[in-house]
Amino acid sequence: RAAPLHRRASRSACPAPMRRALARALASARLSRRCDPSARAVVWRAPPSSWSAPHRARCTSACEAEAVSLMASRLQAALGDPDLVARVLPYLPRPFVETGDWLVGGGSSATSASSSSSSSPSASPKKSRPTRVAVGLSGGVDSAVTAWLLKTAGFHVTCVLMRNWDESEETGGACDFEKDQRDAAAVARRLHLELKEVDFVSEYWHRVFAPFLKDFHNGNATPNPDLACNRHIKFGALLAHVEKTIGADVLATGHYARVERGDDTEKKTPRLLRGLDPTKDQSYFLASVDGEALRRACFPLGGLTKKEVKEMAAGPAALPQQITNRRSSAGICFVGRKQNFGDFIAEYTGGDGGEDESEGDDRSEGARGDARESKDEGQGDRSQTQKYGHFVSVDDLSVVGAHKGLARYTIGQRARVGGAPTPWFVVGKDATIDKNLAYVAPGPEHKALFATQAVVGRCFWVNDAPPDFESLDKKGLTAQTRYGGTAVACVARVLHRGQPSTITPTKFGPPNQVSDAFQNSEGDETDSTLLEVFFASPTRALTPGQALVLYENDVCLGGGVVLYPGRSEFEKETGGLTV
Numbered sequence: 001r002a003a004p005l006h007r008r009a010s011r012s013a014c015p016a017p018m019r020r021a022l023a024r025a026l027a028s029a030r031l032s033r034r035c036d037p038s039a040r041a042v043v044w045r046a047p048p049s050s051w052s053a054p055h056r057a058r059c060t061s062a063c064e065a066e067a068v069s070l071m072a073s074r075l076q077a078a079l080g081d082p083d084l085v086a087r088v089l090p091y092l093p094r095p096f097v098e099t100g101d102w103l104v105g106g107g108s109s110a111t112s113a114s115s116s117s118s119s120s121p122s123a124s125p126k127k128s129r130p131t132r133v134a135v136g137l138s139g140g141v142d143s144a145v146t147a148w149l150l151k152t153a154g155f156h157v158t159c160v161l162m163r164n165w166d167e168s169e170e171t172g173g174a175c176d177f178e179k180d181q182r183d184a185a186a187v188a189r190r191l192h193l194e195l196k197e198v199d200f201v202s203e204y205w206h207r208v209f210a211p212f213l214k215d216f217h218n219g220n221a222t223p224n225p226d227l228a229c230n231r232h233i234k235f236g237a238l239l240a241h242v243e244k245t246i247g248a249d250v251l252a253t254g255h256y257a258r259v260e261r262g263d264d265t266e267k268k269t270p271r272l273l274r275g276l277d278p279t280k281d282q283s284y285f286l287a288s289v290d291g292e293a294l295r296r297a298c299f300p301l302g303g304l305t306k307k308e309v310k311e312m313a314a315g316p317a318a319l320p321q322q323i324t325n326r327r328s329s330a331g332i333c334f335v336g337r338k339q340n341f342g343d344f345i346a347e348y349t350g351g352d353g354g355e356d357e358s359e360g361d362d363r364s365e366g367a368r369g370d371a372r373e374s375k376d377e378g379q380g381d382r383s384q385t386q387k388y389g390h391f392v393s394v395d396d397l398s399v400v401g402a403h404k405g406l407a408r409y410t411i412g413q414r415a416r417v418g419g420a421p422t423p424w425f426v427v428g429k430d431a432t433i434d435k436n437l438a439y440v441a442p443g444p445e446h447k448a449l450f451a452t453q454a455v456v457g458r459c460f461w462v463n464d465a466p467p468d469f470e471s472l473d474k475k476g477l478t479a480q481t482r483y484g485g486t487a488v489a490c491v492a493r494v495l496h497r498g499q500p501s502t503i504t505p506t507k508f509g510p511p512n513q514v515s516d517a518f519q520n521s522e523g524d525e526t527d528s529t530l531l532e533v534f535f536a537s538p539t540r541a542l543t544p545g546q547a548l549v550l551y552e553n554d555v556c557l558g559g560g561v562v563l564y565p566g567r568s569e570f571e572k573e574t575g576g577l578t579v
Contacts, residue, residue, distance in 0.1 A: 412541025
């Protein structure tokens with residue numbers, strides 16, 4: 001049995017045999033991981049001879065190492081499992097932050113220029129204080145357990161609840177945010193933490209929802225609001241707010257992802273890694289958050305599984321029952337579970353309501369926007385998104401049915417065609433004025449749904465610049481084209497302005513895809529680089545508007561938005577009909 005973690009960093013407090021037993025217990029902790037059940041889950045180094053408790057390699061002083069040892073002992077007392085401690089502690093913030101002042105002889109701080117110059121950094125360490133943490137509390141179990149873990153470890157924690165969307169117009173007065181308020185308040189009371197509320201309705205509308213509608217405007221793309229929400233709202237507006245108003249040093253959320261900062265947090269860009277639970281990994285949604293924001297982000301759940309988090313919530317955290325029994329969020333958040341997506345988007349694009357003809361909606365989960373602003377803002381001419389059109393078979397280009405607007409459909413989604421004995425699936429969309437067509441194929445595995453190439457634009461990178469793909473691990477480079485999707489081995493090539501693309505676009509889409517590739521949704525030439533991605537195996541439903549995220553093994557590199565897929569396997573095999 002492993003010895004308990006110890007409160008003091010003193011060799012006399014822990015006999016050598018106990019230290020060795022604890023080190024062996026931590027080193028043997030394991031967690032099944034994606035495609036490698038035997039992979040080690042522990043990110044923990046053996047304790048140096050001068051300290052008795054395990055600690056992270058970035059500890060730079062005996063004082064900080066002792067604080068980490070105390071954090072570990074508190075978590076061990078609460079969790080009772082050294083394996084869980086080993087998978088939580090590495091992803092918590094450092095216990096202290098430097099204030100910028102230098103400590104000089106006698107312990108006083110040197111704030112003046114003359115005092116600073118008289119003490120060299122090597123001789124006089126910087127003054128530090130305990131880290132202050134803000135937790136983005138949503139009312140759900142993940143953010144609640146995040147707050148509990150941080151408080152249990154000894155951090156000064158303040159909870160913040162965001163309001164991003166006014167639901168009154170869509171729900172006739174009922175508002176799910178009121179439930180979020182009640183649940184978040186219940187968590188804060190249980191944990192004895194302060195809860196603050198902040199309104200980002202306007203920011204969400206302008207930075208997330210209005211661009212979402214613009215991408216829907218021409219009907220060809222199915223945009224993804226989740227990445228923009230994390231970049232501009234959670235780790236943009238919220239991060240700035242908590243730094244300014246409560247002096248927070250770190251913003252923690254309940255995302256299942258990991259951040260590794262290395263030994264030098266000031267010079268090295270943090271690495272964003274997949275969460276260790278392959279069924280809940282959310283690094284895909286965080287891929288567009290820049291490195292500077294990730295340096296101040298914290299994801300304590302990154303080394304845990306969803307099952308373990310729920311067990312913590314009902315067990316040692318003793319969270320209220322309405323939290324532990326709360327249903328996980330699903331679908332686009334500003335639409336919710338109850339409202340039909342076709343009805344919702346019709347309110348903003350001018351289309352008809354009524355029953356959505358599609359099934360198996362594969363649109364991504366999202367955050368909320370501002371419904372109180374003018375619904376006409378940023379939409380321009382809405383005629384194409386509301387215009388009725390035809391379903392056209394890719395096999396013979398015959399009309400097989402009618403649709404109620406292209407914005408209701410996304411690639412790979414089932415299209416309910418009346419009277420068809422075989423289900424049809426959307427292969428591509430062409431919203432040009434004289435066509436307004438949705439190309440469909442019979443069956444979910446039709447070869448027209450699969451392609452091996454794609455052109456990507458609006459690129460974002462964790463390191464603010466595209467990686468050197470020539471130096472990356474060729475076997476480890478993969479691409480993920482939707483949340484929860486399978487990562488596929490690939491090769492990537494940066495394409496600068498003026499370089500011709502080697503990828504021929506699919507015929508089952510709009511014309512001028514190549515010439516428009518360097519333009520945004522308004523026709524402005526803003527993209528200086530594009531990305532060509534070549535998949536090792538055919539990939540289903542490459543969807544314009546969705547994010548394509550690149551990984552080197554478990555490390556998230558960044559990615560971009562799919563502009564258009566290459567020729568489908570069906571086109572390669574048959575040559576394709578003239579569209």
